[in-house]
Amino acid sequence: MKSRALRRVALAASVASTSALVLAGCSGGGGAAAGSSDEEITLTVATFNDFGYTDELLNAYTAEHPNVKIVHNRAAKSNDARANYFQKLGKSGLADIEAIEVDWLPEVMKYSDLLAPVPDDLKDRWLDWKSKAATDSSGNLIGYGTDIGPEAICYRADLFEAAGLPSDPTEVAAALQGDWSKYFEMGDKYVAATGKPFFDSASSVYQGMINQVEAAYEDPDTGEITATTNPEVKKIYTETLDASKTQSAHFEQWSTDWYAGMANGAFATLSCPGWMLTQIEGNAPEVSGWKIADVFPNGGGNWGGSYLTVPANGAHVAEAQALADWLTSPEQQVKFFEQAGTFPSQVDALKSPELLGAKNAYFGDAAIGEIFTNRANAVSVTPFKGQYYFQVNDAMSKALLRVDQNTQDAQTSWDQWVSQVDAIG
Numbered sequence: 001m002k003s004r005a006l007r008r009v010a011l012a013a014s015v016a017s018t019s020a021l022v023l024a025g026c027s028g029g030g031g032a033a034a035g036s037s038d039e040e041i042t043l044t045v046a047t048f049n050d051f052g053y054t055d056e057l058l059n060a061y062t063a064e065h066p067n068v069k070i071v072h073n074r075a076a077k078s079n080d081a082r083a084n085y086f087q088k089l090g091k092s093g094l095a096d097i098e099a100i101e102v103d104w105l106p107e108v109m110k111y112s113d114l115l116a117p118v119p120d121d122l123k124d125r126w127l128d129w130k131s132k133a134a135t136d137s138s139g140n141l142i143g144y145g146t147d148i149g150p151e152a153i154c155y156r157a158d159l160f161e162a163a164g165l166p167s168d169p170t171e172v173a174a175a176l177q178g179d180w181s182k183y184f185e186m187g188d189k190y191v192a193a194t195g196k197p198f199f200d201s202a203s204s205v206y207q208g209m210i211n212q213v214e215a216a217y218e219d220p221d222t223g224e225i226t227a228t229t230n231p232e233v234k235k236i237y238t239e240t241l242d243a244s245k246t247q248s249a250h251f252e253q254w255s256t257d258w259y260a261g262m263a264n265g266a267f268a269t270l271s272c273p274g275w276m277l278t279q280i281e282g283n284a285p286e287v288s289g290w291k292i293a294d295v296f297p298n299g300g301g302n303w304g305g306s307y308l309t310v311p312a313n314g315a316h317v318a319e320a321q322a323l324a325d326w327l328t329s330p331e332q333q334v335k336f337f338e339q340a341g342t343f344p345s346q347v348d349a350l351k352s353p354e355l356l357g358a359k360n361a362y363f364g365d366a367a368i369g370e371i372f373t374n375r376a377n378a379v380s381v382t383p384f385k386g387q388y389y390f391q392v393n394d395a396m397s398k399a400l401l402r403v404d405q406n407t408q409d410a411q412t413s414w415d416q417w418v419s420q421v422d423a424i425g
Contacts, residue, residue, distance in 0.1 A: 038067050039067060040067050040068075040069070041067065041068055041069070041315075041316050041319060042068075042069045042070075042071055043068060043069070043070050043071070043096045043097065043316060043319060043320055043323055044070075044071045044072075044073060044095035044096050044097070045070060045071070045072045045073070045095055045096070045097045045099075045308075045323070045327075046073045046074075046075070046081065046084075046094070046095035046097065046098050046099060047072065047073075047074050047075070047081075047099040048074060048075040048076075048077065048078040048080070048081040048099060048101075049074075049078060049275070049306075050074075050275065050278060050340040050342070051099065051146060051147075051306070051336060051340060051342060052335070052336030052337070052338075052339035052340035052342055053072055053327070053336070054339055055072075057332070057335060057336075057339070058070045058072060061323065061326055061327075068319065068323075070323070073095060077254075078101055079394075081099070081101075082100075082101070082104055082390075085098055085100065085104070086107065089111055089114055089311065090111060090114040090311075090313065092313075094311045094314070095311075096310065096311070096314045096315070096316055096317075096319070096320040096323075097308050097309070097310055097320050097323060097324050097327075098308070098309050098310075098311060099146070099306055099307070099308055099309075100143065100306060100307050100308075100309055101304070101305075101306050102133065102304065102305040102306060102307070102385070103385060103389060103390045103393070104390060105133055105134060105143070105307075105385065106385055106386050106387040106388075106389060106390075107387050107390070108134075108142070108143075108309070109134075109136055109142070110387065112136035112138075112140060112142045113312075114311065114312055114313070115142040115143075115309050115310060115311060115312055116142075116310040116311070116312045116314075116317050116320075116321060117140040117141060117142060118140075118141040118142065118143070118144055118321075118324075119321065119325075122141075122144075122325060123141050124347070125145075125328070125329075125330070125346050125347065125348075126145040126345050126346055126347065127145075127148070127345050127346075127347060127350075129382050130145045130148065130305070130345040131145065133382075134307055142309060143307030143308065143309050144307060144308040144309075144310075144324045144325070144327070144328040145305075145306075145307055145328060145345040145346070146305070146306045146307060146308060146327075146328055146333070146336075146342065146345065147274075147275065147304070147305055147306055147333075147336075147337075147342035147343055147344060147345060148302055148304075148305040148343055148344075148345045148376065149273030149274065149275060149302050149303040149304035149305050149343065150273060150274070150300065150301070150302055150343060150372050150375035150376040150378070150379055151208060151271055151272060151273050151296045151300070151301045151302065151303050151375060152272045152273075152292050152293060152294055152295065152296060152371055152372065152375050153172070153176060153183075153269060153270075153271065153272055153292070153293045153295055153296060153297075154269065154270045154271075154272035154276065154277075154280060154290060154291070154292055154293075154363075155172060155268055155269045155270070155290070155291055155292075155293060156265065156268045156269075156287075156289045156290060156291075157169075157289050157290070157291040157364070158288070158289030159190075159194070159196075159265055159268045159289065160172070160190070160268065162193075162194070163189070163190045163193040163194050163268075164189075164193055165186065165189060165190060165193075167291075169291050169292060169293050169294065169364070169366070172291075172293040172295070173293040173294050173295035174295075176293060176295045176297060177295060178297070178298075179297060179298045180209060180239065180297045180298055182297060183269075183297045184239075184243045184247070186198070187199065187243060187246075187247040187269075188246070188247070190247075190268055191246050191247055196265070196266075196267075196268070197247060197248055197249035197250075197266065197267045197268070198247040198248075198267065198268055198269055199247055199248055199249070199267055199268075199269050199270070200248070200249050200251050200253070200258060200261060200266075200267045200269075200270055201244075201248055201249065201250065201251045201252065201253050201258070201400075201401075201404060202240050202241055202244040202248050202250075202400040202401070202403065202404040203252075203253055203397045203400045203401060203404070204253055204270070204271050205240050205243065205244070205248075205271065206236060206237070206240045206396070206397075206400055207271065207303060207397075208271045208296070208297065208301050208303065209236045209239070209240065209297075209298070210233070210236055210383075210393070210396075211301045211302060211303060211381075211383055212298050212299070212300075212301050212381050212383075213232050213233075213236070213381070213383060214381050214382075214383060214384060215230075215383070215384045216230060216232065216233055216383060216384075217230070217233070217385075217386070217388065217389055217392045217393065218384060218385075218386035218387075218388060218389065218392075220384040220386070223386050223387065223388075224425070225388055225392065225421060225424065225425040227392050227396075227421055228417075228418045228421050228422065234414075237396075237399075237400070237410075237414065238410070240400065241400070241403050241404075241410050244400075244403070244404055248267075248404055249261055249266045249267040250404045250405055250406075251266070251267075252401055252405070259279075259283040260283070262279070262280050262283045262284040262287070262290075263283055263284035263286070263287055271296075271301075271303065272292060273302075273303045273304060273343070274337065274341040274342060274343035274368065274372045275304065275340060275341045275342050275343070276341065277292075277341040277360060277362075277363065277368065278340050278341045280362075281362045281363075290362065290363055290364075291363055291364050291366065292360075292363050292364075292366045292368065292371055294370075294371045294374055294375070296375060296378065299378055299380060300375060300376075300377075300378030300379040300380060301379065302376075302379050302382070305345065308324045308327060308328060310324055328346070329346075330344065330346040330347075330348040330349035330352065331349075333345075333346050333349045334349050334352050334354050334355050337349075337355060337358065337369075338358065341368075343372045343376065350373060350376070354369075355369045355373070356369045356370055356373060357369055388424055388425065391424050392421055392424065395417055395420045395421060395424075396417060398417075399413045399414065399416065399417040400413075402416075
């Protein structure tokens with residue numbers, strides 16, 4: 001799930017699924033036992049963004065475990081959750097189960113001994129690269145994988161049609177096959193026809209591009225920060241901001257204006273991992289023009305993804321492991337995809353007929369299960385993210401925003417970013 005602050009809007013689930021997706025509790029299989037004690041306990045679960053953990057679904061677990069009460073706490077911003085996590089890890093004050101974002105992993109792995117390992121009989125549950133990223137040097141898997149973020153392109157078909165562009169999802173996918181130049185060429189045509197922005201922000205486009213670079217910010221062998229001297233980073237920065245001059249709506253992602261733009265036509269396209277669907281529908285419920293194209297510039301990309309971790313010094317470690325097992329079982333992950341668009345990272349979930357047959361009425365009855373499975377299969381690069389990745393990328397997002405909102409020119413903002421990155425290492 002991404003990695004950014006998401007304002008969750010209450011909305012009904014829009015995914016049409018088969019009757020097999022019943023809410024009555026499917027257990028998660030192996031792993032830690034919930035314990036034989038009948039003692040009444042409270043398990044706290046701390047997340048951010050929207051993991052799909054509705055009261056209804058959590059109640060399915062407590063119905064099976066009547067001695068367990070679940071309290072779900074959700075941070076307003078992922079950065080808030082991150083600060084709290086590292087401030088309290090190994091001390092006191094963390095939840096029994098703490099969600100972490102994939103970009104935090106390099107730093108989390110330095111403290112892997114402070115987390116209860118995932119039981120061995122669950123290790124084959126996830127895609128290899130999902131588990132590998134959360135496995136420490138001793139072979140301990142310290143995170144229960146939740147979602148991944150394979151990306152498609154969401155677009156306003158009504159605005160495309162008015163601009164004289166292809167508007168059918170198949171036609172749009174065909175038009176955008178190729179590298180990012182195809183996307184920017186379409187943007188030029190849209191702006192020329194309408195005089196309006198094509199995409200939401202420089203940061204979102206940059207995010208899609210930089211996630212296709214194998215080692216953008218750090219040397220995988222040494223951990224040395226190479227971001228400021230990596231020609232690929234400067235090239236993507238320049239290309240993004242050149243296009244942004246005319247094509248961007250110049251919004252800060254996750255801002256009030258950004259959310260409003262989903263409804264008022266302030267931009268026509270959006271980089272779209274599965275978890276973005278509920279954000280669009282929740283903020284533009286009356287708009288009928290949003291569609292999904294089964295394509296992403298330059299092949300494939302993954303934006304975000306999360307894990308659940310169990311602090312080893314928690315009051316109810318075994319019970320927390322059992323709940324984390326259940327929450328990340330293939331059965332539950334298909335339900336969470338239905339609820340929040342969080343695309344599963346479990347091998348069996350990706351083969352599920354319920355997932356592959358899932359459609360979304362809001363997006364024109366789009367076959368979202370098939371689309372995002374295709375997008376997941378198109379991901380060919382898993383970027384290296386060392387211990388400084390989050391800090392470097394966060395500073396870059398701010399650098400792009402300064403230019404996007406015309407508070408600095410591109411070179412000045414780049415120079416400031418270089419200074420900030422130099423101070424990190």
